[in-house]
Amino acid sequence: MSLVIAGTMAFDAIETPFGKTDKIIGGSATYAAWSASHFTQPIKQISIIGGDFPQDEIDALQNKGVEFDGVEVVKDEKSFFWSGKYHMDMNTRDTLVTDLNVLAKFDPKMPDSYQNCEFLMLGNLMPSLQRQIINQLKVRPKLIIMDTMNFWMDIAMDDLKETLTLVDLLMVNDGEARQLSGEYSLVKAAQKIMTMGPKYVIIKKGEHGALLFHGKHVFFAPALPLEDVFDPTGAGDTFAGGFIGHLAHTKDLSFENMKTAIIIGSAMASFVVEKFGTQRLKEINNQDIMTRLNQFVDLVNFDIDIV
């Protein structure tokens, strides 16, 4: 049950209506790995970091079963840095700084020890790099999940569409689904995206939950209503990590099990937004997760034996 996660490992500086941070650890692959590690180990990480990436953060991830054979370390350079500021609604944000640093020369390599992985999570990266990772696999995984963003739709749409033909599941937010498909209705958008390669589409709507589409099936996972969303950074990556972590753990790709996986992803995302950065993902244990999952059951379960 091997899981490969590719994406960024980075520093973030975040400002929200609740406060601001100096440089803290972030990156799509960091959040996804922390989240998935609660469900499945080992996790085979593919990323690139500078010499400034703290050893204790690497140690902490390795203690949770995250392998670094596929993480390139460029000693004399800096890790990718992103800084952003969230608006009051927490669904929109302004990017203040993007320093690519080592990411500018990312040339992902699939170590031999990563071959024959069964699950592949491609975090948000340049689509050609995502494709480069897929193309290095000697055996196709059971499930390839791709995350992406509007930025690549703006500057590399053809590339993105080519990578899309190689994956099983695309994960995007509502605006991105609309941009990619040219359809306003999310149902129509998902149907169109499913003609472009993926058999599954997950549309993330932030505080409004997420939709899973497969053929004519649709499933809706709510977001937990929280008193405060403290920092939404990494919520989508954490969601993805919980989703694929559960699938890798159970090895069950039925639509029913994907429903469970998307609820688990939502539960993990509900934790990560409670504090800055990855802090909550480091603190929580299985009991916390079970308690949270039961809150989701209470939140949406109902009886229909009427009319």
Place this chain on the structure above:
Amino acid sequence: MSLVIAGTMAFDAIETPFGKTDKIIGGSATYAAWSASHFTQPIKQISIIGGDFPQDEIDALQNKGVEFDGVEVVKDEKSFFWSGKYHMDMNTRDTLVTDLNVLAKFDPKMPDSYQNCEFLMLGNLMPSLQRQIINQLKVRPKLIIMDTMNFWMDIAMDDLKETLTLVDLLMVNDGEARQLSGEYSLVKAAQKIMTMGPKYVIIKKGEHGALLFHGKHVFFAPALPLEDVFDPTGAGDTFAGGFIGHLAHTKDLSFENMKTAIIIGSAMASFVVEKFGTQRLKEINNQDIMTRLNQFVDLVNFDIDIV
């Protein structure tokens, strides 16, 4: 199991990205009554109409058990008229015309035949008129539900807050919940509103579903993902009608049954948006409703027996 519904009965002219109508039948009490009539009869209507309100529309409602003793007819004047245009997202709209007409002199009277009603739905009206209706009741109903809107918060907040102390359940949209409470977080907003009178708060989020709060309990009902929302007019009133219609039918005010009621309200709302005006509410039968309810079960049901 008597249900009183108060609100407007009116003409609407609607423009959406999918088309536009001439004057068609609308009004909060019209939508609510059509919706509730699928679950409970009779429905004791309180409203005011002009001589121009079509007799065949009155006949159609009466055939569904809607009583008109509390509907004042002002023969020589015109019914309330509203015209609006929806934006592409269907969650925002511009009001083009508001002709109060008979509504300007609405002085709601509770007929003797309406006394001892068990359920009271106060559709969106001037808060002092909603209070006037409550104050005419000799016996307090089991459940009083109040709908309102931002307009009254802008011009009659004190009045609205006074009426709020008299009701059991407030139904508002997310923006209105924020305006009324001064809280951005919907969880905090609901908690604050529950200190202002109502024991229950429903926050409607349009295409993003609805939240039901009661004490520390929270329940989320999704909106059905539709290929197209053709015309959202009356969706909130239809939701309210289905909700209170089910409660009046079952006479069960447990939180569990309120969950079922809010799903039924959501199902009814998912029908009404499929065509202009009340048309779908007139067409559908019990079988259609059961089929739709099962779609809601498929949409949100999941198993958690993992981790």
